[in-house]
Amino acid sequence: MNKSVNFFGLGAQKSGTTTLHDILKQHPDVVLPKYKESHYFNDEETYKKGLDYYFSFYFPPIPDHKVVGEIDPEYLACETCPERIKEAFGEELKFIIILRNPIDRAYSSYLMAKSRGYEKLSFEKALESELERVNTSFGKAHLSYVGRSLYSPQIQSYFNTFPSENFYIIKFENFTQNLKESINHISNFLGLQPFDFEFQKASNVAHEPKNKIIRDFIYKPLWFKKIGHLLIPSQALRGKLMHNLNQANLKPISNKEELPSEMRKMIYTKYFKDEINKLELLIHKDLSNWKY
Template identity: 35%
Template sequence: MSNPSNRLETRYKQAAVNPEVSAFSQLAQRLLIGFGQAMWYLRPLPDFLIIGAQKAGTSSLYKYLLQHPSVLPAYQKEIHYFTIPDLYFKGERWYRGHFPTNLARGQRLTGEASPSYLFFPLVPQRVYQMMPQVKLIVLLRDPVARAFSNYHHQVRRGLETLSFEEAIAQESNRLGNDLQKTVDNPRFHSLNLAHFSYLLRGDYITQLKRWRQFFPAEQMLILKSENFYERPQEIVSEVVTFLGLPSWQPNPAIFKQYNPGDYNKMPPSLRENLSYHFQPANKALYEFLGRDLGWQ
């Protein structure tokens, strides 16, 4: 007979992939994290991380993967353990408490999706020190579209009061030297950096190079978000192969977009200016990847 924790984990996976039972999902999440802290030693570290980018489709990809019969969810999709100092310094026991037990997992995989991981400089080394064999999945979206989506996300949350033009004009002043401060002082956390780094987060080449200092190319699957939006089933199949999961024919009905934004288009002149801004970083990214992502 399965124990209560295992039965709850099974119900939680059902809830995690079915929005109609979200109330149960929230209750199960609290209970499972409570069990997790008490039984951390029975909980292996995750097999994969979806590390970003923010507003590039990470929520949708994670939800789709949870539909696979050989994938179990973490008890929280975005843990941000390696990013937020107050969480990171709780230690490995706290982090392990967010994942299913050995008994519940069996041969199945589990992972989490925290899109802040790609961006913050100390995260690659922290991840490597704890789990050097973990597989990493990266979604990269046209940085102009990503910045605009990120801005509207912060507006919806009530955190952004400036216009988009004002926000990007003020970004450098808002952020100051905060990114370097996160390196110099591991306990430093900048809310401005977390919420208002619209353009800085689009410098993908700098971020990927930091990760490649610790993880070889074969442990990182780097995907173009636009391809994922257009052909989700094909891209999910690529992820399934990368993770070494059994082949799977999902119901096409699962491929709906999660956390979509609804806002007016960017003025063409502003898009042209921002495309010019990102042109050098994009060119370096294409050379690094060995392929042109076609962001014009």
């Protein structure tokens, strides 16, 4: 079994990585994990299990001469991931990064946390309270709206570890509005043969639960879940069952509230103005449509 990885999709979170995964997995020369997002390199307990576990648990058998990758948006904001990935697979990896307007990314992340029952505050109050709340591992994982949207230090960490020419960086709006062209460019970047991909509607769009009791069963650490661990010892099977239950319990958001223009300007000025200017210089892309 081949035990090497050729590329990683690093994120950002809520920026089209599920769509990218669902399209690239169609290519006959691409091998991706059986389930998107292993979190292997950012989860301490999983990382301790080693690369043999990583390949045997998350990947199907990998024939030679395949392009092997993983798309996990947790890796972009992970401070330890660049060095861990380099130690595992060397410097000659390729990386794909999709960057969304940080205000939109933060708000989309907020809506996801709210739909899962993690968030009770208004968006404005949640941003104001973020620094206090991300001191816990739970808060850092689920309530980091501004922090995960500060892309320049995250990307700089990878640039410090890998050659900058190994990165394909695209804006979310360009990716979604020109999906076929974007996928063709990414395929060329990865060295893939031309392939007639199927382009369907975007994956992982904003949603809300049909039933909040089922939602809480899935996302909250309830004591009786331990019984399920005894009845179903297979982590993979438990994960698949929970995923299927979650998908069945979702519906599109009926009334998605858009951010008022004045609030967007306030958030831009308070949290992201300097960051966007730094990011422009770092990645050499025009981000003027993100500015006010």
